[in-house]
């Protein structure tokens with residue numbers, strides 16, 4: 078295969094003119110379609126539905142046309158970016174959306190990049206041309222074709238050594254300055270990436286790839302591909318994309334909208350328990366304990382510890398009499414509740430009924446059972462249930478627990494902690510101890526979710542909330558009806574007739590129906606929502622407990638998990654994919670690997686690879702697709718000089734990157750010692766994970782290594798964030814592997 082970039086001038090001028098003509102036609106048709114969608118939306122919005130069905134239809138139409146308009150807006154720039162010329166003299170244009178030619182038997186004018194017909198654009202090579210004679214990348218600015226890059230495929234029968242397609246376009250994309258937000262790669266998807274993007278929907282697909290191999294980019298394009306190919310199936314249940322932290326989600330937030338997709342829920346694991354917003358952080362060692370798989374039995378024990386049997390008879394005062402509730406009676410009530418084999422909160426009514434029955438018997442005994450009328454026992458039982466002493470006793474013996482209450486009371490009580498965590502040392506238990514009013518951390522979220530499975534929803538709270546909401550809606554509607562009544566005198570007859578038929582109830586119901594949430598919005602509010610497909614990025618960072626939560630959201634196990642076990646920094650994270658997946662799918666998962674590094678130039682990757690070999694010898698480093706001729710620099714300084722020298726170096730690097738991005742990556746301990754300089758951020762490795770910058774200065778590599786048992790993994794991550802330039806500043810001796818590679 079040979080690359081012909083910008084063919085000889087006359088040829089290129091003719092090519093540009095021909096492509097311009099075609100592209101102009103495309104945009105004409107595009108404008109007409111967009112205008113139509115706008116009109117459809119306006120007329121749908123004007124409709125006044127007169128029945129339940131008409132209402133549903135109007136909502137569906139509004140949503141459809143709004144989505145279409147979002148897709149047109151996204152496709153406006155870069156509508157068409159590729160052309161295939163086949164050996165049989167036919168052509169095919171590839172772009173962001175499919176467009177048919179109405180005047181020509183609905184022949185495709187433009188093929189959507191996700192359609193099977195677009196596939197040769199990404200995978201045809203000199204060795205396997207798929208009938209393609211020439212692949213052309215079109216460069217278009219504001220609807221004007223400004224250049225073409227051609228690759229002739231049928232000249233040679235051999236495949237490129239590096240398997241790169243569309244080299245000119247690819248290198249232009251890779252060398253472009255970074256803006257701080259990820260962009261789509263739809264014009265230059267490579268064959269190994271395309272295979273993953275188009276992999277079948279079902280089952281668990283693991284994508285293992287070193288830094289910069291495009292795992293994140295591929296995962297997002299896969300989401301767009303799956304929604305296009307399986308829209309019927311996925312539109313209702315939605316697609317969930319899980320990322321490691323809010324900064325990362327922000328970094329990738331533009332990619333799917335730029336591909337015309339808006340219906341995907343992006344979340345961190347910490348966002349997946351709708352009632353709780355975890356705002357606190359905690360030491361890695363604590364998060365690691367909370368992430369262990371044995372937390373399942375710990376929580377089960379913590380629940381069992383709340384099903385108490387007193388050692389001594391309990392004194393309960395009722396109408397000035399003291400009743401003695403015997404441990405044996407509590408034991409019997411507990412056994413009856415446990416026999417149900419259901420979760421804690423659902424068994425509670427059985428337990429409390431047995432206790433109240435026993436207390437009723439004691440009261441009746443005191444009064445002399447033969448004096449009682451039929452119905453008296455029921456009255457006594459009702460009164461007992463309202464008696465504060467009885468309520469307190471029941472709450473101590475078998476409390477109705479929310480997950481929040483269970484965990485808060487567990488963390489706050491050294492006794493409960495000791496009972497639930499007998500396998501931990503006293504020091505480790507002390508790490509978990511915290512006051513009851515403390516907030517939540519991300520590592521608490523999988524525990525809350527797990528606890529909900531053990532406890533069961535507290536139906537009473539949920540019902541009370543639903544009733545409260547219903548009453549609020551009703552009050553709102555009554556307010557509206559009142560206002561209408563006030564206006565009655567001025568209203569005309571038609572309005573009055575309509576109004577006579579409207580009650581507050583009707584209005585409340587309508588208000589409810591019209592709360593027209595998207596699938597992603599509904600999913601975000603519902604802990605029990607299960608998704609059609611779940612994508613996890615930086616999947617190596619999830620703890621065993623986080624995996625359990627994520628798996629509950631994907632019961633059909635249609636999942637794409639992307640990550641790199643060599644980059645695991647979280648102490649609770651993965652050592653291998655087998656270890657992560659065995660508990661959930663045994664060996665029923667498939668793996669694809671990405672082997673080419675599109676981010677880090679060869680000069681930088683050589684240095685990072687030396688560190689990789691120090692801690693993970695069996696993992697092959699990804700091959701860089703380009704080099705810059707700029708080797709990483711390294712500057713030893715004294716500890717005292719470090720802040721001042723760093724400030725100078727930042728200035729120097731800024732001059733090198735111009736408008737590009739620069740970041741300083743420091744050990745956690747120096748995070749606040751090194752001041753941010755101008756527009757340059759100072760990040761820890763954790764904060765920089767998954768992100769990339771034109772230039773990176775890594776401070777004190779040996780300290781990064783020593784800060785955590787996974788410190789070498791962290792150093793590897795830090796060294797692989799740069800797209801152009803890497804610098805190292807240190808006052809402590811460099812790790813041997815790094816020193817060797819830099820010398």
Ligand SMILES: Nc1ncnc2c1ncn2[C@@H]1O[C@H](COP(=O)(O)OP(=O)(O)OP(=O)(O)O)[C@@H](O)[C@H]1O
Pocket residue numbers: 247250251260261262265266267270286287288289290291292293294295641644675676766767768769797
């Ligand atoms: N086919 C491609 N065309 C253009 N750019 C690409 C391509 N593949 C990847 N890239 C670019 O390479 C960079 C690295 O991609 P990405 O962040 O997806 O890698 P990653 O494997 O997730 O990295 P890490 O594991 O280090 O977070 C991004 O700028 C991405 O846009």
